[in-house]
Amino acid sequence: MSETKINQNLIEAGRVAAEIHQEISNMVGPGVNLLSIEKRIKELINSAGMKAAFLGYKNYPAASCLSVNSVVVHAPPRNYQLKSGDVLSIDFGVEKNGSIVDTAQSIAIGQVAPEVAKLLSVTKRALNEAIKISLAGLRIGDIGHCVQTIVEESGFYVIRDLTGHGVGKELQTPPTIPNFGRAGTGQEIKEGMILAIEPITALKPVKLTLNSDSWTVQAQPIDVICAHFEHTIVITKNSPVVLTDSTHRRKDQNRLTKITGQQTHLSITSGVKTD
Numbered sequence: 001m002s003e004t005k006i007n008q009n010l011i012e013a014g015r016v017a018a019e020i021h022q023e024i025s026n027m028v029g030p031g032v033n034l035l036s037i038e039k040r041i042k043e044l045i046n047s048a049g050m051k052a053a054f055l056g057y058k059n060y061p062a063a064s065c066l067s068v069n070s071v072v073v074h075a076p077p078r079n080y081q082l083k084s085g086d087v088l089s090i091d092f093g094v095e096k097n098g099s100i101v102d103t104a105q106s107i108a109i110g111q112v113a114p115e116v117a118k119l120l121s122v123t124k125r126a127l128n129e130a131i132k133i134s135l136a137g138l139r140i141g142d143i144g145h146c147v148q149t150i151v152e153e154s155g156f157y158v159i160r161d162l163t164g165h166g167v168g169k170e171l172q173t174p175p176t177i178p179n180f181g182r183a184g185t186g187q188e189i190k191e192g193m194i195l196a197i198e199p200i201t202a203l204k205p206v207k208l209t210l211n212s213d214s215w216t217v218q219a220q221p222i223d224v225i226c227a228h229f230e231h232t233i234v235i236t237k238n239s240p241v242v243l244t245d246s247t248h249r250r251k252d253q254n255r256l257t258k259i260t261g262q263q264t265h266l267s268i269t270s271g272v273k274t275d
Contacts, residue, residue: 003236003237003238004191004192004234004235004236004237004238004241006234006236006241007099009096009097009098009099010096010099010100010101010168010194010234010243011243012050012096013050013094013095013096013099013100013101013243014094014101014232014243014244015243016044016045016048016050016094016096017092017093017094017101017103017232017243017244018103018243018244018245018246019044019246020041020044020045020092020094021090021103021105021244021246022246023040023044024037024040024041024090025105025107027040028082028088028090028107028109029082029109029110030081030082030083030084030109030110031081031082031083032081032082033079033080033081033082034066034068034077034078034079034080034081034082034088035077035078035079037064037066037077037090038062038063038064038066038077041063041064041090041092042055042063042064045063045092045094048094049096050094050095050096051094051095051096052064052092052093052094052095053092053093053094053095053100053101053102053171054091054092054093054171057093057171060074060076060215061076061215062076062077063092064077064090064091064092065089065090065091065092065104066078066088066089066090066091067088067089067091067216067217067226067228068080068082068086068087068088068089069086069087069225069226070206070218070219070220070221070222070223070224070225070226071089071216071217071218071219071226072089072159072162072200072202072206072208072217072218072219072226072228073089073091073162073200073217073228074091074215074216074217075215075216075217076213076215076216082109083109083110084109084110084111085109085110085111085112085113086108086109086110086112087106087107087108087109087112087116087120087225087226087227088106088107088109089104089105089106089107089226089227089228090104090105090106090107091103091104091228091230092104093167093171098169099168099169100167100168100169100170100171101167101196101232101243101244102167102171102196102198102230102232102244103196103230103231103232103244103245104198104228104229104230105124105228105229105230106120106123106226106227106228106229107120108120115203116203116225118154119156119201119202119203119225119227120227122150122151122154122156122201123151123156123199123200123201123227123228123229124229125150126146126147126150126151126179126199126201126229127147127197127198127199127229127230127231129146129147129150130143130146130147130197130199131197131231131233131240131242132239132240133146134189134195134197134233134235134240135189135235135239135240136189136190136191136235136236136237137188137189138188138189139183139184139185139186139187139188139189140175140176140177140178140181140185140186140187140188140189141181141182141183141184141185141186142181142183142184142186142189143164143177143181143189143197144177144178144179144180144181144186145180145181145182145183147179147180147199148179148180148181151179151199151201156201156202156203157201157202157203157204157205157206158179158180158199158200158201159179159200159201159202159206159208159219159226160178160179160180161208162179162198162200162208162217163176163177163178163179163198164176164177164178164179164195164196164197164198164230165177165195165196166193166194166195166196167194167195167196167232168194175187175193175195177195177196177197177198179198179199179200179201189235190235191235191236191237192234192235193234193235194232194233194234194235195232195233195234195235196230196231196232196233197230197231197233198228198229198230198231199227199228199229199230200226200227200228201226201227201228202219202224202225202226202227203224203225203226204221204224206219206220206221206224206226207219207220208220230244231243231244231245232244
């Protein structure tokens with residue numbers, strides 16, 4: 001059975017996004033300003049010869065969303081210095097020649113409470129398990145059911161108002177991918193779909209409000225820590241290909257070589273492609 005063909009631009013955008021996450025993970029820590037993180041993300045995207053997919057999308061003012069603690073998603077970077085105990089969610093998109101990937105991760109800054117560390121671990125595991133069952137012929141409800149089961153059985157809460165989505169040619173496209181649901185229901189998952197799967201969770205039940213900047217989504221009560229992990233994947237005839245995660249990409253390298261007919265490595269610091 002032949003492999004599903006994947007656009008080379010999409011593969012390269014995913015590689016750059018994965019490498020940016022690695023660099024920013026090494027950069028963040030107590031005392032680091034959110035504006036410095038935004039500046040570096042923008043520099044890394046530009047140096048790779050690509051575009052920040054978030055910048056200008058519906059007039060969004062930045063290359064990234066940097067959400068701290070009870071700020072859930074879509075927060076424009078602000079003048080704030082991280083401190084030990086914070087949780088920073090880093091969300092951004094990369095575009096190459098019209099092909100777009102979307103990705104996010106939450107990072108513990110310094111020492112966080114044990115229950116917060118567990119929330120991050122569980123949310124990341126929910127994403128990874130949901131990716132595994134994102135198979136052609138199954139249903140969107142299977143993804144949501146997987147996330148919901150893992151999160152709720154661990155004693156945490158899915159933020160139901162926020163969902164995953166399609167991506168690829170645009171930053172957000174159908175289908176909507178809730179992080180809850182019944183197995184075997186919803187739209188069929190089909191070969192060739194490009195999906196952004198993103199569990200968004202909280203320590204306790206929350207309600208959401210929109211801040212005065214018309215972007216920042218805030219959890220109420222404001223002392224509840226939230227988590228957010230996201231990868232862009234491609235549905236193939238076999239298992240999904242994860243474009244935006246370096247660990248998965250190493251495992252998928254042989255498949256990507258077969259899919260594209262070439263083995264490409266990008267240096268995000270220089271923007272130069274080497275073989």
